[in-house]
Amino acid sequence: MSYAPSTTAGRHCAQQLADISRTLYERGWMPGTSGNISVRLPDEPGRALITASGWDKGELTARDVVEVAARTGRTSSSGQARPSAETSIHAAVYRVTEARAVIHVHSPYATVVAHRAAVRDAVSSVRLERFELLKGLGLKDPALADLPVFPNWTHVERIADDVAAHLTAYPDGPPGLLLADHGITAWGDSLSQAKNRLECLESLCQLLVLSHAELHVSRATQAPDHRTAP
Ligand SMILES: CSC[C@@H](O)[C@@H](O)C(=O)COP(=O)(O)O
Numbered sequence: 001m002s003y004a005p006s007t008t009a010g011r012h013c014a015q016q017l018a019d020i021s022r023t024l025y026e027r028g029w030m031p032g033t034s035g036n037i038s039v040r041l042p043d044e045p046g047r048a049l050i051t052a053s054g055w056d057k058g059e060l061t062a063r064d065v066v067e068v069a070a071r072t073g074r075t076s077s078s079g080q081a082r083p084s085a086e087t088s089i090h091a092a093v094y095r096v097t098e099a100r101a102v103i104h105v106h107s108p109y110a111t112v113v114a115h116r117a118a119v120r121d122a123v124s125s126v127r128l129e130r131f132e133l134l135k136g137l138g139l140k141d142p143a144l145a146d147l148p149v150f151p152n153w154t155h156v157e158r159i160a161d162d163v164a165a166h167l168t169a170y171p172d173g174p175p176g177l178l179l180a181d182h183g184i185t186a187w188g189d190s191l192s193q194a195k196n197r198l199e200c201l202e203s204l205c206q207l208l209v210l211s212h213a214e215l216h217v218s219r220a221t222q223a224p225d226h227r228t229a230p
């Protein structure tokens with residue numbers, strides 16, 4: 001039931017997932033088995049490794065990851081552990097952006113902002129502006145970012161559909177998103193870039209909370225619905 005990489009690159013990526021998981025767990029951003037991390041395999045970018053579902057993220061080893069198709073999240077062999085329950089959200093990010101790594105955590109300040117900025121049953125966004133750390137997000141316009149907030153639907157596939165539609169409609173948006181009452185996801189072209197961006201976003205949310213500024217929340221314009229008819 002554990003991952004056995006066939007290449008050196010696979011072994012390296014799996015170890016990186018375990019190492020970053022432990023770091024973020026120790027920071028208190030992945031309490032109680034929460035959080036998940038994925039990375040595209042460098043020598044086979046159509047495939048990705050993702051953390052196994054329901055495990056203590058402070059104790060993962062390089063064998064506690066699952067190989068999936070990056071754009072669909074499908075697993076190929078039955079001999080593996082269960083991939084993260086939120087694999088479809090990672091796959092949505094891989095389908096629509098150039099990301100090569102995605103990190104989801106329940107860090108406290110982003111989760112508070114995701115709680116306060118949520119608009120019932122609709123995608124909203126919270127404005128980040130002025131703070132220097134915006135420059136760490138790699139935006140075309142580093143002065144301002146509207147960070148989307150997605151309803152935390154029970155069916156994760158529905159969240160993934162919302163994410164894919166929104167990122168398609170807003171290709172120049174920030175490399176991250178909030179899940180209402182839940183947490184934050186960020187991405188980049190490597191695990192270290194995704195982690196740096198995640199740290200910038202968590203810190204920006206901390207500054208918003210500590211400044212006691214009123215949150216600037218808007219309803220995101222309806223993005224096209226990419227779901228296929230039943
Ligand atoms: C501790 S409950 C958290 C989960 O529901 C989920 O949000 C999460 O972040 C981890 O899910 P996982 O399936 O382990 O990747």
Ligand SMILES: [Zn+2]
Binds near residue numbers: 034105
């Ligand atoms: Zn979560």
